[in-house]
Amino acid sequence: MAKIDEVARAAGVSISTVSYALSGKRPVAAETRRRIEAAVSELGYSPNAGARMLAGSRTNIFALSEPLRADSHAPSHMAFMHAMTVAARRADYDMLLLTDEDASAGMSRVAASGLVDAILCLDVAPDDQRVAIARRSATPTLFIGIPDDHAGMVCVDLDFEQATRRAVDRLIDAGHRSLGLLGGSRRAYQRSNFPPRVRRAAQERAVERRATLTAHATGDVVTNRDECRRLIRELVATGVTGLVLHAPEDVHQVALAELAALGLHVPSDVSIVSVGTSFDTGSLSVPLDALPLVPPRSCDLAVDLAIDLVSGRPVAPGLHLIAPAYLDRGSVAPRGALP
Amino acid sequence: MAKIDEVARAAGVSISTVSYALSGKRPVAAETRRRIEAAVSELGYSPNAGARMLAGSRTNIFALSEPLRADSHAPSHMAFMHAMTVAARRADYDMLLLTDEDASAGMSRVAASGLVDAILCLDVAPDDQRVAIARRSATPTLFIGIPDDHAGMVCVDLDFEQATRRAVDRLIDAGHRSLGLLGGSRRAYQRSNFPPRVRRAAQERAVERRATLTAHATGDVVTNRDECRRLIRELVATGVTGLVLHAPEDVHQVALAELAALGLHVPSDVSIVSVGTSFDTGSLSVPLDALPLVPPRSCDLAVDLAIDLVSGRPVAPGLHLIAPAYLDRGSVAPRGALP
DNA sequence: TTGAAAGCGTTACCAC
């Protein structure tokens, strides 16, 4: 509740010196700074946020646009919201949450009122309506994910295509010629931007390398484990020995359980690579190789870019893709290897 | 980007009249108001948030403190964050997200800088350190959940005790004398405030009504389905015919699957009531009676109370409990009923 | 029913 003039008086300096001492935007004598810092902690001074926003050029607040549809995969979305909030705090930014219809409408609102310095969009859909809003807005807006129409937009994402190609290559290099891809729910394919990217990349790479690849979406495993089991049996029956998984944790669990039930061993009977997953594939019943989607990596980059934009530094519009790391956990073996 | 004086000029009035027309804090002639509204939408005027915060007495921002521990149950937490954000928007409030260490430390920060009008605490632990912070802070703070030491604090929650008693009563009234309680993971019992409340209430009620009740925590079902299955078999083997569930969705699924595997029919062999769950127990393989935890109900109440506090209206410190509704889905039958 | 003007608490420019 103490104000800057009280601090100034206590330290025996002017308010502008207090301001500069705290912002570091102007050199202040060591001794002066010491007295000011003493006064600050003595009085428990904390600059008023409203006054700062009004006088300064920044609010130090980002908006996080997260549609949070009722049926979206909570754990991954949570991981991203969390990572983004932590990344923002590291840069001394607070995070304002926009959900629901407000994830779109709220963008214009908080931008127009100057409440936030930039907007970060999660859960990006192929036909995301937020692109249109971002184009109209003067507030820097970043997408974590890639909308179909992203011309002129700044987008941050894992390089899913590269991750997928590396997964396919890894299996083919191990001698597997008949591959299967098990993706997430059908809804995810319509609503998220990356499942189709993974499928397309896998199919193209398989063609390039003259292997065969069968792609399947699973149902929602929560409500239908059997569908997932059936798909596994079907893939195995057609001779698939290399499996690419791009799906939530429960799909991985069911797939591994079904393979075990069929008496098939990983990796000697079936080799598996998990692509773009954001949970720990090392703690599954069989640890799986993975090219993971690591939320903090995307979020740190997004925050860095947002701050560049806010600071007026040039940022290339277009895709800012993160190179995937390959985590080897021994779930790929040469075709026909012994257990 | 238009400012209030431009609106005033365009409408041919003073800036104070524009302010009053928009806030409604003073009557404005219908015709004057019309011209102002026209100018507002013409110019796309939106009041500057910083200026408002500085000049006015409110920021129209709440903080949402959500520790978001890595292993917390994402879907429920998501549901609460979502419901709270929606409730706040209905009252024209934005939500600032505090997670991680910042869920505690950030409270003092945003309070001291006057960034928020009130703080709403989710994911409340029995020994929640945020209570101490709230006591020191002048910013109104509400808890959604009940810390052990909540003297002087405003807490909103489902009346878990009443819900549990009603569940136990329902089973006993149907003739079941040997009851089982299946709770969530052991970690939940240490970290959340309500699992112990449910267990205690169930045990006390069973004693009062001279029935027997065996309580079990399940392991984390994600990593250990078998433990959950074993508990069900154990309960059934000891003659339990009435089951109270207070656990995440996956525990419900595994429990129902195991009962089916044992050839037991719900409700004729085993009757079940689910307590304090926030997913739809009606869409399980067997629809279950429930006394649900409905996030929007808690959140709407919390926001209402927060606004009362911000407005200086008196709010009784202590527990603000929400009476549970009983959803009858036919999962309780008289003991010994035919299928 | 409306207007003028005094704050609100910083930041940052201009002097010294």
Place this chain on the structure above:
DNA sequence: GTGGTAACGCTTTCAA
């Protein structure tokens, strides 16, 4: 290296 002070854009009191 430091101080004075004019913005920043709104809310609200006081006057008319």
